[in-house]
Amino acid sequence: MLFKFERQKLTIGELKSGKINQNILSDLESRVVKFIFLWLSGQKQFAMRTSGSTGAPKETHLSRESLQYSARQSMEYIDSTGKYKTTLLCINPDYIGGLMVVIRSLVYDLDISMVTPTARLADVVGDEYYDLVSMVPMQVQHLLDHHPETLSQFKTILIGGAPLPPEYILKLRSLKAVRCFQTYGMTETASHIALKNLTNGDDCFEVLGDAEVQLDHRGCLRVMGSVTDHQWIQTNDVVELIDPRHFRWLGRADFVINSGGVKVHPEILEASLSSQLKMPFFVAGLPDASLGQRVVMVVESPVPVALDFSHISKYNQPREVYYSPVFSYTPSGKVNRTETLKKLNL
Secondary structure (H helix, E strand, O other): OEEEOOOOEEEHHHHHOOOOOHHHOOHHHHHHHHHHHHHHOOOOEEEEEOOOOOOOOOEEEEEHHHHHHHHHHHHHHHOOOOOOOEEEEOOOOOOHHHHHHHHHHHHHOOEEEEOOOOOOOHHHHOOOOEEEEEEOHHHHHHHHHHOHHHHHHEEEEEEOOOOOOHHHHHHHHOOOOOEEEEEEEEHHHOEEEEEEEOOOOOOOEEEOOOOEEEEOOOOEEEEEOHHHOOOOEEEEEEEEEEEOOEEEEEEEHHHOEEEOOEEEOHHHHHHHHHHHOOOOEEEEEEEEOOOEEEEEEEEEOOOOOOOOOOOOOOOOOOOEEEEEOOOOEOOOOOEOHHHHHHHOOO
16 A cells, blocks of 8 residues: 655555654645544544535544445445555545545555645646546536546546536546546535446436435435444435435425425526536525515626526526625535625625
8 A cells, every 4th residue: 555645655564654754744644644643543433524515514523433334335336346456635635525535545455646636636636547536526527628638547536525517427428438426425424325327327326335214204315324323314405215225316405495385406406507607606595575585596707697597497597696706615615605695695
């Protein structure tokens, strides 16, 4: 197993013996090394921060057993023959998606390379080939738009943090040599508990390992299994449960807009509008005297852009479009809808 930092390379034996030069590590690399030492020491509990995309960030504690199980069930699903040897860390390891890249490398003795998390991955990846990488949609979209050839340097890409717009999924499907999966999970479930094969054109998630899923009275998903230490975790994700092992994600219950008695899922509406916009945007509900809530759209742009709502039913069409030069984002890079609306005094 080899650890490849920006300015030094070490085997796990060299790392254990203290041959690492801490003085030439970046802050991010230093935090990764600190975690590696804690893992190698046999630590049983790890504190993790949630992303804060739907509320204030909070701290949760994950057991070593749940993290190990998460790593195993992922690798058994995507690399059942055990041939993968290399992985790339290019997302923030302070959050569960990035941290699991490190844990999978430790559990499966994968050589791990670390680069600075950036949307412009082609600038930092170099020409190496990797068996496995985790990315956020912004990174995938930038590569597809500007450097699609870079994607051929990866065998399997796990995409998490937010849904990928439909037109980019179609672009990914044309890359026959690359397998791409959308992930579903959260900090409390030790990363993803289900995967959707985008390369195959799947429209639903397949549950991994021993995870059990149910719906509550709102139609929101509940999860229990080894990744939750066999405790039920309640989500605010509205899903369509196809069978005990498959579900379609519809959106967040806390984002649902009740406009004149019609329930609008912003994420579904956003997917239908995504082909018209290259910049970030989101759909939200604002208080309305007659409708209860009215549907609006917020676009990250200093100037108005042309939009066509003709393909959307009149009950779902945004009543207004607002523009913000810069959105508010969470530390993990997700759009903070609540704070962005506050900045616009909406």
